[in-house]
Amino acid sequence: MDQAKALALLDHEREAALTMLAALTRDFAGVVDASVDSNADDEHDPEGSTIAFERSQLGALIEQAERRLAEIDAARARLDDGTYGRCETCGRPIADGRLEARPVARTCVGCA
Template sequence: MEQVRARLAAEREQTLRRLGDLTDDYDAVVAASRDTNADDEHDPEGATIAFERSQVGALVRQARTHLREVAAAEARLAAGTYGVCESCGRPIAAGRLEARPVARTCIDCASRTR
């Protein structure tokens, strides 16, 4: 149990660092769009500022979603249901939990929902 708790805490910390970096990146892209008069929508040399802002924004949303998944996994751990598939009630394989500590379902159930 303590090893799982430590793994989830590490996942949370790593995601919080990533979220901080992404937020800084997003702020930099927004600042760049304010500080320039360039017509980035028609710049043949690269991605538009709007595209970059959208891309970083999507990564920020993914990080926030992962934080919610970590919190839910921690709640399942506290409730004694961590490692139990939410769909079929069977144990989730240790390898799956090692690879994806926030997994809610076993591999069989996860493959059926895709």
């Protein structure tokens, strides 16, 4: 895969991850803000999930989005140093199809 195409794919992935992270962060802040003035006993509410569960779930999704950003940044660093598209395990080229489907791939299909 040529460098310009790889860069475009990684930039697209990064923008999508940043958008997701911003939305999740807003949702998390909304849940926290909504619970500040509430005197609801969400721990014993039989009507649904607890506020603590929602906070925990959103927190996990935020961590996942942050890890995704770190993977994308690592792939961009590999692109800059000329190792992008090479399997970190066996050193062979990673197929273009795999990189198109998963631009942050570190290994070829055989080693994955």
